Amino acid sequence: EVQLVESGGGLVQPGGSLRLSCAASGFPFISHNMYWIRQAPGKELVWVSRLNSDGRPSTYADSVKGRFTISRDTSKNTLYLQMNSLRAEDTAVYFCARGIEGHAVAFDLWGQGTPVTVSS
Amino acid sequence: HSALTQPASVSGSPGQSLTISCTGTSSDIASYKYVSWYQRSPGKAPKLIIYDVNERPSGVSNRFSGSKSGDTASLTISGLQTEDEADYYCCSYAGSDTYVLFGGGTKLTVL
Numbered sequence: 079e080v081q082l083v084e085s086g087g088g089l090v091q092p093g094g095s096l097r098l099s100c101a102a103s104g105f106p107f108i109s110h111n112m113y114w115i116r117q118a119p120g121k122e123l124v125w126v127s128r129l130n131s132d133g134r135p136s137t138y139a140d141s142v143k144g145r146f147t148i149s150r151d152t153s154k155n156t157l158y159l160q161m162n163s164l165r166a167e168d169t170a171v172y173f174c175a176r177g178i179e180g181h182a183v184a185f186d187l188w189g190q191g192t193p194v195t196v197s198s
Numbered sequence: 199h200s201a202l203t204q205p206a207s208v209s210g211s212p213g214q215s216l217t218i219s220c221t222g223t224s225s226d227i228a229s230y231k232y233v234s235w236y237q238r239s240p241g242k243a244p245k246l247i248i249y250d251v252n253e254r255p256s257g258v259s260n261r262f263s264g265s266k267s268g269d270t271a272s273l274t275i276s277g278l279q280t281e282d283e284a285d286y287y288c289c290s291y292a293g294s295d296t297y298v299l300f301g302g303g304t305k306l307t308v309l
Contacts, residue, residue, distance in 0.1 A: 122201045122287070122303055123300040125297060137297060139297075173243065181232070181249055182232040183291045186246045
């Protein structure tokens with residue numbers, strides 16, 4: 079089955095760290111740009127980060143630059159998001175998504191999301 | 199960059215057609231052919247229904263169509279069905295720095 083399954087979310091104190099995982103199955107993981115997108119309660123979807131399939135440098139939203147790192151383990155078909163120095167405003171459901179090659183902002187497969195709460 | 203602007207809610211009756219607008223700026227929707235739309239039902243992952251302004255992924259009903267004029271993109275749903283009740287989000291490429299902008303979402307109610 080073609081799917082993405084996120085895990086690793088939870089409650090963390092401000093300043094803390096979390097690592098989110100996104101397990102991909104049913105498709106050639108290495109051939110697609112992969113993304114993290116988040117949605118805070120009652121707010122719009124917000125793009126967080128992109129990992130390029132061709133090895134070009136990853137990109138990040140200004141709000142997370144320097145604090146979050148996207149990576150992948152192709153042997154495990156898994157995408158990661160290492161989140162450091164977490165802030166209350168990082169509280170959101172985090173989705174991983176697959177991009178259609180050659181078509182910007184076309185996210186054709188999403189996971190169910192993993193919730194992250196940053197609170198003391 | 200601010201989020202793209204969508205109406206908070208729209209409603210229609212079964213069988214009707216309706217259009218959801220998504221307004222951006224000269225830096226995003228007006229400048230690129232990369233606009234996508236997503237359907238999100240409660241408890242489900244977002245689903246891509248339109249990309250590249252007016253392209254439908256395989257398996258998406260042809261009742262969904264997209265268009266763009268200037269800085270405004272539109273999603274039209276024809277022959278409304280109760281199963282279309284969901285939140286709809288637009289998305290636009292916004293250049294290499296900002297990269298991606300989403301709209302605030304529109305709640306569709308089928309009366």
